[in-house]
Amino acid sequence: MTDTATLERPAVAAAASLELTHALTQTLYREARMLDDENYKAWTEMLAEDLHYHMPGIETRYRRDKTDQVTDLTRMAYYNDSKPEILKRLSRLDTGTAWSEDPATRYTHIVTNIEVEHTEKTDEFRVFSNFYAYRNRNERDEDSLIGNRIDIWRQTGEGFQLVKRRAILKHNVMLSKNLNIYI
Amino acid sequence: MRFERIGREPDYSRYMDLKEGWLDRRIFSDADIYEEELYRIFARSWLFVAHESQIPNSGDFLTTHMGEDAVIVARQPDGSIRVMLNSCPHRGNKVCFADAGNTRRFVCNYHGWGFDTAGELKGMHEEYCYDAGDIDYKNHGLKNVAKVGSYKGLVFATFNGDAPSLEAWLGDFRWYLDMILDNEEGGTEFIGGCIKSVMSANWKFGVENFIGDAYHAGWTHDSGCRSMNDGMPFPPIDMQNSYHASVNGHGWEFGTEGVGDLVLLGRPKVMEYYNKIRPKMAERLGEMRSKIFGSVASASIFPNVSFLPGISTFRQWQPKGPMQFELKTWVIVNKNMPDDIKDEVTKGVMQTFGPGGTFEMDDGENWENCTTVNRGVVTRHERLHYRCGIGRQIEHDTLPGIVYRGQYNDANQRGFYQRWLDMMTHDEFGKMPARPEPQLGNVAETRDLPGLFAL
Incomplete structure (x- = not known):
């Protein structure tokens, strides 16, 4: 993973142009729409082959406790996946027996607070954003997942592809029975 | 210490007939029964x-x-x-x-x-x-x-000064527990972190699912199994060579093919690892236990801990009212595993039995609906069917506990509810019947006991 830009922000990073910021903002909105529509084929086409998709589990710790809960990849995580692993999870939906997705869950992904920066790689950009992912299913099942993301997006011939994502969900106890959602 | 409540002395035996194989649905939502569980089960158990x-x-x-x-x-x-x-x-x-x-x-x-x-x-x-x-x-x-x-790394506590020793509480179930806690030199450890989630369901549904419900796996988890294994359906169950074993409310359901749960984890390197250490495991725990480990299996320790030997999720169902529990999950690995194998296990567990796992996702909704639907004022008076395998009890010359043949069975669930009834009924531990009478006696170490009667 040393070949790609790091998620950690350097002391000084150059903000992207209005044009580039607009292009990546539109990319994030399009991604959210793909996820809302459960159009996972289109979504996974937006994922780079060397993707790392990470959502760590966050414990409640005192401020003085320096345990690295975010970048230590050996700890438990909701997602700590490569692209093949994401595809494996998604293949569950093609079996016809994913009972808890039928009737379908209704999703809305809201993406805000987008900032775009250049990285040490000319074709890769660090994108900060916040998410609000809302789910509702059956009669009155609902939950709200809120947090921050840091991404690395790579410019390719066919638009931008997601190379790295770190999504920090703000829950300690996840207030839902499952996480049948991508963020 | 006494755990008395004033005014209610209900006869809990009316909530089940385990010889006939039925349960009353009220035990899954009634607030008074739940309060009594906190006193009589949670305040008195290890x-x-x-x-x-x-x-x-x-x-x-x-x-x-x-x-x-x-x-x-x-x-x-x-x-x-x-x-x-x-x-x-x-x-x-x-x-x-x-x-x-x-x-x-x-x-x-x-x-x-x-x-x-x-x-x-x-x-x-x-x-x-x-x-x-x-x-x-x-x-x-x-x-x-x-x-x-502490038993081989697992720490237990009890509020009850009259509780038997932890060794006696676990009893012959230690013979089974050693398959996950002591299958390799060095014992086990938990991976860092703990993932917690909430389900609007009664805590007993989680426990009884893991204690014996192999039956649900092939149906509920068809999609999970296929996704982790390139479309392959659930491994076939051999009803002749698979079992339920129950000891004082603890239970382990298992095959003897050695690979089922390892297949479901979907991590070939982990399978390779266990195949490599299996001859040593056989020397350590005997042939039978080395064949059980890794098979399609699940287990619970009474009252509220469960795990999957081979898949390595370890979990506790924490009661939060009659119709809610908090699920705490960890990953348990052998301490002496190389780091890359620990990493493979951790990823495998989170991809199968984390909240976003391909298996876990299909469980929660079932337990929530079982809980809320059972609460209907008419519905709650209808009995639930727990008869599967009721005539299949056997004497086995290697396996301790109350043993039933065929892992599609409700036997361990019945054993769990029998212990639940014993604890809800008896004020004193000493008066509670052993189920069954201990067969291993006072041995401190089951590693030396490859089979019960091979001594």
């Missing part, structure tokens, strides 16, 4: 509180719950472990607000009462406001539980 590897150093602590009582589990300077109420004796506030960490003191945020890691009161804000004799430092500490015990 309860899992930690794995020793979570708190290796002096001053390491974690917080958890015993029933609905908040507790701190803390490693002492002498290496022992203490478990105490996370509640200040002054006004009852929490004295520890973190999930885990390291500390010398637990200090209440309200009036600054401070306690050492053993729970002893050491001082407070503006101590001069008390007159001599107002505070008895020795007796105003954090209330420690009655007993703490």
Whole structure:
């Protein structure tokens, strides 16, 4: 993973142009729409082959406790996946027996607070954003997942592809029975 | 210590007939029954509180719950472990607000009462406001539980001074437990972190699912199995060579093919690893246990801990009212595994049995619906069917416990509810029948016992 830009922000990073910021903002909105529509084929086409998709589990710790809960990849995580692993999870939906997705869950992904920066790689950009992912299913099942993301997006011939994502969900106890959602 | 409640002496035996194989649905939602469970089961049982590897150093602590009582589990300077109420004796506030960490003191945020890691009161804000004799430092500490015990890395505690020893509580179930806790030199450890989620379901549905419900797996988890294994359906069940074994409410359902759960994990490197150590495992635990480990299997320790040997999810169903539980999940690995295998296990567990796991996702909705639908005022008076395999009890010359043939069975579930009934009914532990009478006797170590009658 040393070949790609790091998620950690350097002391000084150059903000992207209005044009580039607009292009990546539109990319994030399009991604959210793909996820809302459960159009996972289109979504996974937006994922780079060397993707790392990470959502760590966050414990409640005192401020003085320096345990690295975010970048230590050996700890438990909701997602700590490569692209093949994401595809494996998604293949569950093609079996016809994913009972808890039928009737379908209704999703809305809201993406805000987008900032775009250049990285040490000319074709890769660090994108900060916040998410609000809302789910509702059956009669009155609902939950709200809120947090921050840091991404690395790579410019390719066919638009931008997601190379790295770190999504920090703000829950300690996840207030839902499952996480049948991508963020 | 006595755990009495005033005014109600219901006959809980009317809620089930386990010889006939039915349960009354009210035990899954009734608020009075739930309150009584907190007194009679959670305040009197040995309860899992930690794995020793979570708190290796002096001053390491974690917080958890015993029933609905908040507790701190803390490693002492002498290496022992203490478990105490996370509640200040002054006004009852929490004295520890973190999930885990390291500390010398637990200090209440309200009036600054401070306690050492053993729970002893050491001082407070503006101590001069008390007159001599107002505070008895020795007796105003954090209330420690009655007993703490450890079995091969798993730490248990009980509020009940009359509880039998932990070894006796686990009894012959240790023969089974050693398959996950002691299948390799060095024992086990938990991976860092703990993932918690909430389900609007009765805690018993989680426990009974893991204690014996192999039956649901091929149907509920068809999609999970296929996704982890390139479209392959659930491994076939051999009803002749698979079993349910129940010991005092603990239960383990298992095949003897050795690979089923390892296949479901979907990590070939982990399979390779266990195949490599299996000959040693056979020397350590005997041929039979080396064949059981890794098979399609699931298990629960009474009252509220479950795990999947081979898949390596380890979990606790924490009661939060009659119709809600909090699920705490960890990953258990062998300490001596290479780091890359530990990593493979961790990823595999989170991709199958994390909240976003391909198996876990299909369980929660079933248990929630079982709970809420069973509550209907008419529905609750209809009996539930627990008869599967009721005529298939066998005597087995290797397997301890109450053994039934065929892992599609409700036998362990019946064993769990029998123990539930025993605890809800009997005031004294000594009067509770052993189910079954212990066969291993007082042996300290089951490693030397490849088979019960091969001694």
